Amino acid sequence: MRRNMPMLRPLITALTLLAMPAMAQEVGFGGLKADVSAPVEVAADSLAVEQDSGRAVFTGNVVIGQGEMRLSADEVTVEYADAGQSRIKSLHAKGEVTLVSGEDAAEAAEATYDVESGHVTLIGDVVMTQGRNVLTGDRMQVDLASGTARVDGRVRSILQPGEN
Template identity: 55%
Template structure:
């Protein structure tokens, strides 16, 4: 029996043993590559910037790139919400339009994402696709804890697992 055939047989046995595994409503996901030091500065680059002093927001649009340490987030538009008491502290980022989050070998794509800086939580929604090496997982909502490197995919989860991976 060839190694490829054994891997295929093992994958089929796994699928038969756990029928809800490949198509579930929710899946826990390890994010060894998607971790971030939330105390590092956040650098934002974009084509345009609009600032609203009244509500404490700044909106970056056009080719937006947000960098914090090794983590990269790109989108068409990113709204930065500052603290109500301390306008120099960023509370959260709301990214929309072809959002991509990359850290290490892990990458996630979605329509929207909200990154709460202090807690290190990222919530991605709208046709989420996560790629980890050769494996992929898709769903409607991905919640990532950047501090612990863990996450949860929800909403008709579909995954493709590559046998022989680590």
């Protein structure tokens, strides 16, 4: 029996994690840390600028890139830090949101990206994949500078043996 213990450890660890679905879980996100000082590029089918509020609304096949990170959604509202619209304060994405960094990917109903702090918050049916491993929850907060993420809500994990 003792000879089989090393083989059982990954299984016991996975079962323990699966038995605790209501707890928050911290994970690594993105093979490389995102460069939060890199320029933010936005592409979309259309753009509506609201000068008075200092916002811009991109709609249709929106893709946002910053360094190696890519965020896509149906609609993204950009809030500018000043009236001159030269510095982006935050982005709010809605509809089929996907965030990709390195080999990791996450999907959610909505996401908010605080450009100044480098934090992305995904909300609503969050699904994160890292290789063949899957992690789900209600909310995920990603720190792009450190490459870490925290998942809250009904957290569930599917971990493949032999993978990190």
